[in-house]
Each structure stands twice: as C-alpha cells, then as structure tokens.
Amino acid sequence: MTEKQPVISIRNVTKRFGHMVAVDNVSLDIREGEFFVLLGPSGCGKTTLLRMIAGFELPSEGQILIGGQDMAGVPPNQRPINMVFQSYAVFPHMSVADNVAYGLKIAGVAKPEIRTRVDEALELVSLGGLGQRMPDQLSGGQRQRVALARGLVMRPKVLLLDEPLSALDAKLRAQMQFELAELQDNVGITFVTVTHDQDEALSMACRIAVMNKGDVAQLADPADLYEHPANRFVADFVGSVNIFEGKLTVDEPEQAVVDCPELGRVYLNHGVTGAHETTVWVAIRPEKITMLPAGKAKAKDSPDGHNVAHGQIKGMSYLGDITIYDVKLESGRSIRVSRPNLSRWDQEDFSWDDKVSLQWHPTSPVVLLS
C-alpha cells in the first residue's frame, strides 16, 4: 500500500471547556480517500474533535491542517469540508432541491450547473425525483440522504459525518452501513465519521481511531483492532471479551506463559516482551474458546495443563446464529463463551448446570500490558 498524503493533519490538539479536558493532546493523520472512523463511548471527545475539524469549536492548543493548510482563523464557511449533522439539520423551510442547492448558490455556481449537480447528487443518494418534496414529507432515512447529498454536492475534500446512523432504526441502519461505504468508494471523497457503535465502525471503516477520555487509545484497521487490541479499553469496547489478570512467568521469543489465578496457566506461541513477573492481562474473545463436556478436553492441546479451564454452565442466551454461555470457573469467576449454532437440531447439547471444560489455541489469547 502506498502512503497517501494526509488530507487532514491533527497535531497535538487539546480542547478544554472550563476545567474539563475534552480532547487531550491528540495527533493523527487522515489519508486522502479513506473512510476514517472516530469510535468511542459518549463523552470521549470524538464529536468535539469532529467539530474542531469543521471549525465550530476552536482548539485550545494545537493545529489542524486540511490539505496542508493551517485552519487556525479559518471560519467554517471557508473550510474545504462539509458536514452531515447528527440531527441532519435539513432546512425545514426549503424543498429538498433547495436544500441541496443552498451551498452551490452561495458559492455563486451558475444556475444550469446547479440544476445538473443537484440532480446528480440526489440520484447518487437514490432520491431522484423527490427534489420538490418538503423535508417534513420525508422519512428519517430520506432526510439523512438529503443531508448527505447536500454535503456531497459541494465536492468537499472531506465529508464529516456526526453519528450519521444513530437516528435510524436497526434494520435501516444495517442497510445504510453498506450504502455509505459503497457511496464513499464511488465518490472517492474522504469520509470522517463519528460513532459510538462498534459494529458500524468495523463494517464501514478503512481505519478506526478508538478514543477514550479525550485520548486516542488505538488507531488501526478494523481487523487489527479486533484481533490485536492495544489495551484493555480497546479490547473491551470493540466486541465482547474475557479479561483475566495474571503474571508473566515465561517470556521467550517463541513462547510465553501467563499465570492467571482465576483462569489457570495460559500458554502463547509467541513472545510478549514484557518484564518478568510483571502484571499483564489476558484477553480471550468468547468465540475463540472451545467448550467440551467435562473431562473431554484433549490432552494433546493442553500440554502440562495449559490453556484449559473447568467450570459449570450458569447461564445461556440463545441468539439464533450463536448461543452465548456464561460459565462459572472453579475460581468463581465467570467467563463468556459463544458457539455457533451450526445445525438446526442439536442446539441443546449443553444445558444449565452442565459441567464443562474450556480449551483455547495458543494463538487465541492476547496479552495486554495496559
């Protein structure tokens, strides 16, 4: 992959509201043409960061560059970016076409060109023919498309989207995730999206910056984020995970062992590069654990009793495609295990209070140093 020139450069940006630090010394680059997602829980500073890029909030410290140009002192109406607001902010007193044409009229684009560009933009978001409707005659999904078209028609360097799907119902949201990603691919404009929904982020993004308390906790592509979380916050926020505290007892280039009082000894087939006897955390995703009837654990997969644990099923929730089990380990801790329901008939091979053994592959656990 070739390194593209960053279209947005955020350099040591801090934003304070009174004594509260909303964004804490954040630096990151957003590359031209990518679908970039800022992911995090509410109050993590992601929306503030987006609004600073748009120019509605001003950084207390640091610089924001768009297309290599410092944006300090540049008001929002002169920035080469456009925004899709969480509430969509479709002007209620203007028709759909007038909404989309608003920015072009201000830019002084010639009337015939406005017409063709508005039609194109509406076609692009599948609203062709609805130009004369008023916003109150549209559904929520359609209004969002108007907001999208209104931004895209300006051909900005970057389109900012603030929680674009949060006001839609679940089914429409899933559909729009695909459409947005496809749209972004078609128009080639850089998208920067803010969301608190990890599914949304994983399915749409080229790269994701996970934010926590004003800080970027990790910046990576979706698969990396899920399989190689950098810390407990990311592991826990993105997807579902079991985390156990332990001590690093063996750490060699080709193998490592973590002693977890609540889980047992965890063996990994790669090194960790942490100091001996330091406290670390082991994270295992529920789907990466194999559940077997008690005593059926395969000895060859657990040399010296590594990577195996025993317990009793205390809870089950059947979700259709998978079933999630809550297993109480001998140590008293609970662990979450999920199993795909591969067959239509044998869903109930495990039940409440069954004694089970849990096993996992040496590549499955992730060791987290913080």
Next chain:
Amino acid sequence: MQDWKRQKAAFASIAVSPVAWLIAFFVLPLAIVWLYSFGRNVGLTEIDISGTFSNYGRALEPLYLEIFGKSVAVAALTTLICLIVGFPIALAITFAQPKWRPWMLLAIMLPFWTNLLIRTYALITVLRTEGYVNKSLGWLWESASGLKVMVGMAPLSTWEPLPLLYNNFAVILGLVYVHLPFMVLPLYAALDRLDRSLIEASLDLGAGHFRTLTQIVAPLAAPGIISGVIITFVPALGAYLTPDLMGGPDSQMIANVIERQFKRANDWPFGAALSFLLMYATFILIALQALRNRKAEARS
C-alpha cells in the same frame, strides 16, 4: 379530556365560579360599554341607547382619524425599534453560556416587573431640561466650546437644552423603554427552539453570518418574530400613561382621547365607540396571530 356530562356535579362545582365571575365582571361591563356606543347623552348623566351610529360616524372625522393614524404610526415605529434593539439581545441570550442565560433574562425582565408609572417617571427625571441627559450634553458642549477657545477659535454658541420631553420623540422613546421586554421574550423563545445545527449547517455550506441570519434564522424564527411584533404593538397602540406623561399637546394617542371622553368631556357614548374601535383593532391582530398559529400547528 372528559365529557362534562359524565361528571356533571364535579364540572358544575369547578366551572360555576370562574365562568360566573367572567360574565358578571367582564362580559357584562363590556356589553354595557358596547350598548353605550350606540347611545347619546340626554341630560348630564342619562344615556339613551337609541341605536344610533353617530358616535362611530364622529370617530371617522378627520380629527380622530388623524389621531388613530398617528397612534398606529407611533405603535408601529415603537415595535420596529424594539425589534431592531431586541433581536441582537435575544440572539445574545440564546447563545450565551447556559449559566449566564437566566441572569440575562432576569436583567431584561426586572425593569418589566417594575411599576410602569415609575419607569415612566424615571425616564422623565433624566430627560427633562434639568435632567441628566441634557446636563451631560451641555457639559460636552461647553467642553467642546472651551477646546475651541483653547486652540484659538471662536467659542460655540451657548448651549440650548434639547427638548427631550413633551413631544413625539419622548413618547416613542418611552414606549420603547416600556415595551422592550415584550419583544425580547418571544424572540428568545423562538431562537432558543431553533436547532443550532441548522445554523451550523448553513455556515458549513459556505454562508456567512449575515446570510445565515436572513435565509435560515429569520424564516425559521418567523412565528416568534410575528408574535413579538403583535405582543409589542397591541399594548403600544393602547398606551395611555406614556403619551399622557411624556407627550406634548400634539402627541395624543387614542387612549388619551378615550380617557378625556370619560373623565373630562363627559361624552360617554363617543368614548365607548372609540374604545370599541380600539378593541376591534386589537382583536383583529390577535385573531390573525391565532389563525397563523393554528395553521402552523396543522402543518406540523
């Protein structure tokens, strides 16, 4: 909502006293005035309700038409000034930090809670010939004159206090002073309801602040602007105290003419007719406003 028939006793016990009061002490007095407006004076205190329209005819004489026209013009100018002064204030309150907002509203409202008469009197004390405005201007004038002498030029002519009271200017200033809060509150309510992201979206799409104000904020706040205009215009049109205390002989408004018919001229039928004309004007404005609101409600 319950049908009154299902709980007749409860309904009666609740409804009787307010409705009776309203009829006895509001509808009935107005009805008497209305009847008087079709009557004529016979003797000193007797009024004969003869069904004549002559009182209304008299109200259409040029003298009174002029006063009506003048009252409308004064009220309209007052409203316009209040709008121009009040809109930035409402905007400032809307976009102030939340902890400041109640205090700013209070600052605007507090004079409004103060007695109308006292506010008018306060304004008179600073505007009169020996008042502070004239004294300050006079001092500035003298200083300027002194400066000119110092640089060797002829001094300015002696200071003549400005006639700030007992004229139309004073009436309009007084009405603005008294009615400004009426305008600011509905404007603030309308602006506060406005979704901020609409303003941001407009800025984001390249519009400047002025353009955003005229194309986005003003149309969307229109209901609030109109109700502010009506809420200010109606009492300004019927103002009695301000023109009475601050106006000159030629700044009479309708209310002063009405008062004179009842207290000095003792021509009650004519006063009744004038007072109903003023009421009709008020009702028409309020009905228009109500109609607009209903339409807006039906649309949403």
Next chain:
Amino acid sequence: MNLFKRPAIAPLEYTRRLWMRAWIAATLFFLYAPLLVLVAFSFNDSKRNIVWRGFTFKYYGKVIENDGLMAALGNSLTIAALATVISIVLGTLAAVMLWRFRFPFKAAVEGTMALPIVVPEICMGVAMLVFFAKLDWPTDLPWPLNLSAITIAHITFCFPFVAMVVRARLAGFNKEQEEAAKDLGATEWQAFRDVLLPHMKPGIIAGALLAFTLSLDDFVITFFTSGPNTITFPVKVYSMVRFSVTPEVNAASAILIFLTILLTTVALKLQDFTKATA
C-alpha cells in the same frame, strides 16, 4: 502565549463578540440608568434633585409622614392581597375546567377567558367605570369594603393570568398518576387533593406572585375605578408626578422598586425551591 490575547471566538459564540457586548451594555444602560438615577437621588439632600448634596434619609421620612401616601400604600397592599387570594381560587378552577373537561361552547369560554389579558387597559378601565356607575356601586362604605370595586376589577384581569400559568403547568401532568391514585383506592376528591393539587402547586405559586405584582402595579384600570377615598399607591404617585419631580416622589418610587425586587427575589427562590423538590 500572548498575555493579552483573548481566546479566539467560535462561530456560534455570538455573545462573546465585541459589538454584541456593546449592544447589550448599551441596552442595559438604557433600561437601568434612569431607575438607578431615580433611586440614587431619593437619597440626595437637595430639593433641586440634580446635583449631589450628600446622603440623607429625610425624604423617606417625609414619605412615611405623608398620611395620604401611606394610606394609599395600605390600600394597594390590601387590594393586592385580596385580589391574589381570590384570583388563585378562580384561576385554578378555570385552569382545571379547561384542562379536564369537554363541554359546549368551550372555545368561546376559552377565548373570553383570554380576553382580559389582551384587551387594552384603557378599554377595561372604561368598562369598569361604566359598570360600577351603572350599578350605582356604593362609594361610602367603611374601609376595606370601599375598596371592593377596585378589587373586583383587579381580580378580573388577574385570574386569567393565574389560569394561564396553572394550565401550562397542568399540560405537563401525567394523567396516569391520577389513575394510579384511583387504582389504589382514592376517591375523585382525594385524587385531586393528593395528586393533582401538589402537581399544580408551583404553577399556583407563580400565578399568585404574578397576580400580586399585576395588582400592585396597575394604574390605568385603577385610575378609572378609584374614588377620592380609595386612592392606591400608583394613583397617588401619578398625581404627585403630574405635579412635579421631587425627591419625595423619588423616595416613594424607590420604595415600590424595592418591593418589586423583593417580590422577584422571593419568586425566584420559591421557584428554585420547587424545582429542587419536584
């Protein structure tokens, strides 16, 4: 960092813009300067009232010694208190009636109820004058009965305001609360007393303060209903103001301003209180 540099102003921080602040400052100056001058010169030891000659309370003393003025103040407070109490009852009943029931001519009743709020004061004053004259309402009753005409007029324009405020409060009432009370065995009256009335309380308090202030402040309507023996404070001040600008009038006005500020403070405190307990 430059010590004198103000933090940059974000696009929607209109209130921080300099011209906006100047505008607000100028408006507040316009609103408050005359009142402040008035209060300040009520303490001025000078008959001429313009140059500061030292601090004095003597005009307040004169106001207190002025029997006519004090009687007028007493009248005003009595009328305001009576009008407030009756307005609360009528206004609350009216609010509940309009909120609760569907009945014939409801729109007409609702509209008529709103009229006293919008009718020009002068028209209302005239109507009251004509009405009491027509009835030959006795004017020589002993105090406080001689205030009845003014009190009735005040109630008529005060109780619709109370009804409006209480009704706005009722709009936020969750009817399921009342149904829950009845479900738990409360009678109609008990449900009203234990559920609806406590909910209305903040509205009733706000309405009461509004009514009290309106009554205390009213000049025009009172002007038409008062006789030589039933002068209220504003009517008395009016006759003094017409005569001339004197420190004594300033002192009398200042007393009313302080009263207003006191009432407003009480209102705000009460509202905070009800907010905290709601």
